[in-house]
Amino acid sequence: MKLKPIKSEKDYRNALERLEAIFDSQIDTKERDEAEILSLLIENYVNVHYPIEAPDPIEAIKIRMEE
Secondary structure, rough: OOOOOOOOHHHHHHHHHHHHHOOOOOOOOHHHOOOOOOOOHHHHHHHHHHOOOOOOOHHHHHHHHHO
């Protein structure tokens, strides 16, 4: 696979499919290097497009107290 930035949902899905295909590749191979780079690209895309906001501190304390 030619590595390139993930710019769309289609690119994202393709990257996930490729990562799944090469996920268990042997260490010190081109596929393992590709998997590591793909995982970084995927992580960046997810962080930008699907951010997880920090909870409100007061609400977090209330939830913890209820537990």
